[in-house]
Amino acid sequence: xxxxxxxxxxxxxxxxxxxxxxxxxxxxxxxxxxxxxxxxxxxxxxxxxxxxxxxxxxxxxxxxxxxxxxxxxxxxxxxxxxxxxxxxxxxxxxxxxxxxxxxxxxxxxxxx
Numbered sequence: 001x002x003x004x005x006x007x008x009x010x011x012x013x014x015x016x017x018x019x020x021x022x023x024x025x026x027x028x029x030x031x032x033x034x035x036x037x038x039x040x041x042x043x044x045x046x047x048x049x050x051x052x053x054x055x056x057x058x059x060x061x062x063x064x065x066x067x068x069x070x071x072x073x074x075x076x077x078x079x080x081x082x083x084x085x086x087x088x089x090x091x092x093x094x095x096x097x098x099x100x101x102x103x104x105x106x107x108x109x110x111x112x
Contacts, residue, residue, distance in 0.1 A: 078105035
């Protein structure tokens with residue numbers, strides 16, 4: 001299946017949006033928890049600038065990972081499952097073709 005040929009029904013779009021938002025909330029929550037830990041342990045100005053660098057890196061990572069274009073969503077969902085931000089069960093309601101594409105991507109990455 002070519003990702004550019006994937007068609008999304010209205011109900012699949014709702015499932016996709018809910019799953020995407022849930023994963024984004026998890027990623028932001030994890031980042032916030034890590035930030036609080038780092039900020040609480042900071043004791044020097046150098047620590048403060050390291051926190052700034054950390055936030056910049058996290059923002060870049062999250063912006064790259066969370067791409068809500070329908071042509072990219074099966075890959076995005078596979079990455080989010082692999083990274084632990086998304087439970088694959090939240091994707092029930094997507095067509096079997098889309099779920100199989102996600103599983104193929106996960107299996108391919110598991111071999112690396």
